[in-house]
Amino acid sequence: MGEEVFAEEGQNLRMNGFDDSLPISVPESKTTLTINDKIYVITESSKDADLSINVLIYFKSTGKWITPTVLGTKPGLFKGHSASLLNTDRILITKRGSEMNDCAWFLEVDTPFVREQKKILGTEVVAWSKGVRGDGLVPVVISGPSGVGKGTLISKLMEEFPSTFGFSVSHTTRLPRQKEVDGVHYHFSERSKMEKDILSGKFLETASVHGNLYGTSIEAVETVTDSGRRCILDIDVQGARSVKNSSLEAVFIFIAPPSFDELEKRLRARGTETEEQVEKRLRNAMIELKEGKSSGLFDYILINDNLQTCYENIKKILGLDGASNGSSQPCIKREVSVCDETDQKFVIQCQCNSNEIENGSKNMERFVLDVSSLKGGAPGRTRGLKIEVSN
Ligand SMILES: Nc1ncnc2c1ncn2[C@@H]1O[C@H](COP(=O)(O)OP(=O)(O)OP(=O)(O)O)[C@@H](O)[C@H]1O
Numbered sequence: 001m002g003e004e005v006f007a008e009e010g011q012n013l014r015m016n017g018f019d020d021s022l023p024i025s026v027p028e029s030k031t032t033l034t035i036n037d038k039i040y041v042i043t044e045s046s047k048d049a050d051l052s053i054n055v056l057i058y059f060k061s062t063g064k065w066i067t068p069t070v071l072g073t074k075p076g077l078f079k080g081h082s083a084s085l086l087n088t089d090r091i092l093i094t095k096r097g098s099e100m101n102d103c104a105w106f107l108e109v110d111t112p113f114v115r116e117q118k119k120i121l122g123t124e125v126v127a128w129s130k131g132v133r134g135d136g137l138v139p140v141v142i143s144g145p146s147g148v149g150k151g152t153l154i155s156k157l158m159e160e161f162p163s164t165f166g167f168s169v170s171h172t173t174r175l176p177r178q179k180e181v182d183g184v185h186y187h188f189s190e191r192s193k194m195e196k197d198i199l200s201g202k203f204l205e206t207a208s209v210h211g212n213l214y215g216t217s218i219e220a221v222e223t224v225t226d227s228g229r230r231c232i233l234d235i236d237v238q239g240a241r242s243v244k245n246s247s248l249e250a251v252f253i254f255i256a257p258p259s260f261d262e263l264e265k266r267l268r269a270r271g272t273e274t275e276e277q278v279e280k281r282l283r284n285a286m287i288e289l290k291e292g293k294s295s296g297l298f299d300y301i302l303i304n305d306n307l308q309t310c311y312e313n314i315k316k317i318l319g320l321d322g323a324s325n326g327s328s329q330p331c332i333k334r335e336v337s338v339c340d341e342t343d344q345k346f347v348i349q350c351q352c353n354s355n356e357i358e359n360g361s362k363n364m365e366r367f368v369l370d371v372s373s374l375k376g377g378a379p380g381r382t383r384g385l386k387i388e389v390s391n
């Protein structure tokens, strides 16, 4: 835990004298956590009967306050919080008055993702990440040269398993093709707008591909995850490498053509690019094929010769060949009211929903939130959370 400064850390408190130097007027309810020179102050501001959460950083050595760049989606409205420091790289925030599957959130303050974003943005950065029970189903990155059939394979998957998979809609500066719909196939963007969004940290990864900018926004992945579906990313090899280096865990699949001639044939037959663009894409394909097959970046390399065979192989990799239906765990609906810490385990006292009380079940229960095997992290989700009934 961080060193104690003004009062007991991680507890809601009023900071004597400290408040006077706050850059903005903050409500009385706040928690502080100290990591070396920085004090993270987590405040709650009221919106009707509910609260919204905000973060400020106080530098002890200079006496200066900073409002950090906050990445990710912050927890929705709630009725109070507790905060505990985990391994000096993230703060566990437990929400009161929330459902069990929404009670544990992480404010990442020094994870690899946050450190990378600090370098890119040149500012103090923190990132919100929602705690997800179990390992969940990690996103699927599908990569390979242009024209190899990635989009065709992904469409088949989405058609057969519409409630299991969700497509991460990328941003691009390239012009839409006929029949491409903004917001469905891509978010078609002006270069200047996309560059601005990159600088403000909205993207998980971006790359210059065949002369245009392409990128996966954090929101694109979160939108799919929030819908309870497994996220599929169709990105180039540069993008796959960036995702691999980020804290987002994923399964990496590289799709290769049976031959270069066949790739060229498919790309030309698709008829969506000019001759100049086809040549550029084929030149880039040579590099991508070399990198994809040799870099160790990909967990699986599949040759898309016969479309149906390749599709069946993808299904096998994703456990969709009958072994598993990929459904997510049901959530437990309970109101969180108290949190205590014991060695990477947080005991949470919960109040049942009123309809459960009416049905005669007991109205208070204790759960243990075990954070000892967290995986991944921002953007958006921290997996590996265990929640068990306390004896
Ligand atoms: N196994 C296959 N055999 C023959 N044709 C195929 C096969 N797979 C896909 N195709 C065809 O190849 C063309 C390119 O496929 P697709 O558009 O899915 O490629 P892609 O990898 O998504 O390309 P890009 O990266 O440019 O978006 C399409 O016309 C598609 O119908």
Ligand SMILES: Nc1nc2c(ncn2[C@@H]2O[C@H](COP(=O)(O)O)[C@@H](O)[C@H]2O)c(=O)[nH]1
Binding pocket: 143, 144, 145, 146, 150, 170, 171, 174, 205, 206, 207, 209, 214, 215, 216, 234, 235, 236, 237, 238, 239, 240
């Ligand atoms: N790094 C990223 N690459 C992306 C993304 N979205 C798509 N792509 C790749 O770009 C090429 C060309 O796509 P096209 O639609 O113009 O044919 C292809 O290889 C895609 O995989 C992204 O968000 N990031």
